[in-house]
Amino acid sequence: MSTPDELPRLDRATEHAETVHRIYLDRRAAPPARELLLAVAYALAIAPGEPGRVLNTAARVLGRKGGRPRFDALVADDAPRYEPPRAAGNWSPGQAPGCEAPRLRPYVYRPRPAPSPMDDEAVVPLRPLPEPIVHVGPDYVPPVDYRNERGICGADSHHKVLELDPRTGWTIPHWFCKRHVDHAERVAEQVREQNAAAPEPIPNRGGLLPAYFAAPWEDVYPQYAPASWTPPSYGLCADDWPDPGSPPPVSAPRRLRAV
Template sequence: MGAALHLAHAGQPAPGERHRTKGKGGSGGETFADFARQVYGDQRATPLARELLLAFGYATMVAHSEAERDVHDVWSTARKAMGATRTGRRWRLDEAIADDAPRYVSSKDREHRVCEAPRLRPHPDGPDDFRNVRGICGSLADWEHYALEKQLGTGWYKYHWFCKRHLDHLARVREQLREPNERAPQPVPNRGGLLPAYFESDWLGTYRHRLDSPTWEPPVYGISADDWPTPGVEPVAPRARLRLAALDGTLLVEADRGARR
């Protein structure tokens, strides 16, 4: 998981104050440029997440910057900015919100799944061969032959691979890891959670709606990526966020004097 950066976000305007845009005697365009630089500098963001954040930033800060903006227009602008899927059956904005749901995604390295069973005899390729350096079998392991180790600090997964010739060793390692894995914490999320870091809203309801899962629950570490602990990295300091509202499963942007349908 990339380090959580300390980002300064565009703030919510004070009561009665309006965002200003270029062409209207203000610097709202520059504000959006700052916002875009922050999004592109966020190492946690996938390309799809960046597109999602920029769509909402554009809709709220540029296209509909007036205090009396129509919340439906904001949603429509963000949705149209991202376009539809290839099939045209679902808006990409909906898919991007579902993809931003906080979760832990493990990484199974297909290209480096070599058998870790101890090597009994030196490999003929010489002392510098990785199998001799690491003292392992080194044969390519089948996709299903692994032992899962959960890290005690983060709950993240580490995979230990074994080939067909060392399935007995695989069974022993799995048994050795069974009790430590039971004590490991729930994995710290490493994917999603960026919308709550940039915008205020009822994200629980929004994620449930986009995932089509009314019982979905966020991780115990929180719904915002800013709140997730990373070993050796200080938590992201609280910062101002743009305020959004989610009504009837539809994300709406609140005007300065309340959301309007």
């Protein structure tokens, strides 16, 4: 039987085990964020340290990388914010997503002959090569080009139009090539009023530390986040953000006090 002095330690260990179990089941926690949460949980319940210096203990547990504490970068990455998709970036024509304007005719691959460095008259005619023989099975089905399957142009894009979702405020990029400038102008005109009335984007990154540990995070995040970071109006805790894809939880889980 446990002594009275051991009972608080057992309760703390049980609470720590439950927190670790929740962290591993949280799909929002990527490996770096999971490591940060586990370090704070360990510093709060198990690691010996001074009272009120839980974050310092967690920083010491995480160690350093490149001469700088890993704790700083992990907390900065957990700052609540919205990150637009990569397709919404300023891409060059060869790297941007293909034009999404409708295709007028099916795409057919037409190989281009290599240009000859000499004049056509000076080129010695060669014997034509025989037609290649391709052996395929009777059930072979040639692949369908994605441009024909999706009915889009797919050419190199030069014009970008950003649409803001009227419910979440998230960015939806649209790309168009030079031949479909009229489509880009029409889409930009269609989304102009919608973008002006769109709400502040719901955060989609960070906010996990407040979901597990109660602390003055409004004072902690500004010390590690970039200078341009501002707290979102939806709150710092990821559990409090609206999620249009799934209903909110029935009851909020308990949060351990970190500092």
